[in-house]
Amino acid sequence: xxxxxxxxxxxxxxxxxxxxxxxxxxxxxxxxxxxxxxxxxxxxxxxxxxxxxxxxxxxxxxxxxxxxxxxxxxxxxxxxxxxxxxxxxxxxxxxxxxxxxxxxxxxxxxxxxxxxxxxxxxxxxxxxxxxxxxxxxxxxxxxxxxxxxxxxxxxxxxxxxxxxxxxxxxx
Amino acid sequence: xxxxxxxxxxxxxxxxxxxxxxxxxxxxxxxxxxxxxxxxxxxxxxxxxxxxxxxxxxxxxxxxxxxxxxxxxxxxx
Numbered sequence: 001x002x003x004x005x006x007x008x009x010x011x012x013x014x015x016x017x018x019x020x021x022x023x024x025x026x027x028x029x030x031x032x033x034x035x036x037x038x039x040x041x042x043x044x045x046x047x048x049x050x051x052x053x054x055x056x057x058x059x060x061x062x063x064x065x066x067x068x069x070x071x072x073x074x075x076x077x078x079x080x081x082x083x084x085x086x087x088x089x090x091x092x093x094x095x096x097x098x099x100x101x102x103x104x105x106x107x108x109x110x111x112x113x114x115x116x117x118x119x120x121x122x123x124x125x126x127x128x129x130x131x132x133x134x135x136x137x138x139x140x141x142x143x144x145x146x147x148x149x150x151x152x153x154x155x156x157x158x159x160x161x162x163x164x165x166x167x168x169x170x171x
Numbered sequence: 172x173x174x175x176x177x178x179x180x181x182x183x184x185x186x187x188x189x190x191x192x193x194x195x196x197x198x199x200x201x202x203x204x205x206x207x208x209x210x211x212x213x214x215x216x217x218x219x220x221x222x223x224x225x226x227x228x229x230x231x232x233x234x235x236x237x238x239x240x241x242x243x244x245x246x247x248x
Contacts, residue, residue: 045248062178064240066224104248133247134178146179149244159219
């Protein structure tokens with residue numbers, strides 16, 4: 001019998017947490033079915049052109065890859081301890097990512113939907129705040145801007161403490 | 172010691188460079204970098220430092236053989 005702790009790594013173990021290639025949302029979803037999971041949630045964080053004035057051409061993501069991969073694994077492990085997940089996986093793009101492409105995907109599967117939604121928010125929230133991954137916006141006029149930093153340090157006074165969207169009461 | 176910087180810090184420093192001198196800990200390194208490049212001081216204040224891919228505190232002792240990563244606040248997703 002496979003120990004339950006292995007049910008997530010059974011999916012995630014062979015999946016790199018960072019990818020220089022486009023994320024295969026359909027392929028990942030196809031791997032995310034589980035006989036004991038009645039709910040599967042897929043979140044895709046996609047590149048948007050949020051500033052029509054400046055016209056975003058594309059984004060480029062950079063990571064401290066060893067640390068980012070280790071941290072995403074840790075976040076998935078934490079999520080599996082916190083929620084009754086059958087499957088949890090996450091993958092983040094590095095390199096050039098175009099408008100409407102997926103920059104990050106998180107898939108959670110659990111017996112019921114409440115946990116699948118909550119766990120998914122928990123995972124994406126922590127990845128965005130904690131993972132050493134950065135985006136740079138490249139504009140059509142040839143300029144660029146490193147953007148959207150986690151600013152929690154200004155509120156909490158501690159680089160390791162964040163203000164999350166996900167909170168326990170939304171569990 | 173070897174310093175690796177990421178993201179916005181590459182606007183202020185080479186991606187990877189050597190730094191010499193008697194720097195006993197992370198805090199001293201941070202101060203030295205801010206002296207070398209005062210425009211980067213505010214950004215450096217928001218960064219965390221990592222040695223051997225682990226975050227370390229300002230009083231963490233560093234040696235000439237270390238590779239130190241300077242990690243700005245995250246902006247993934």
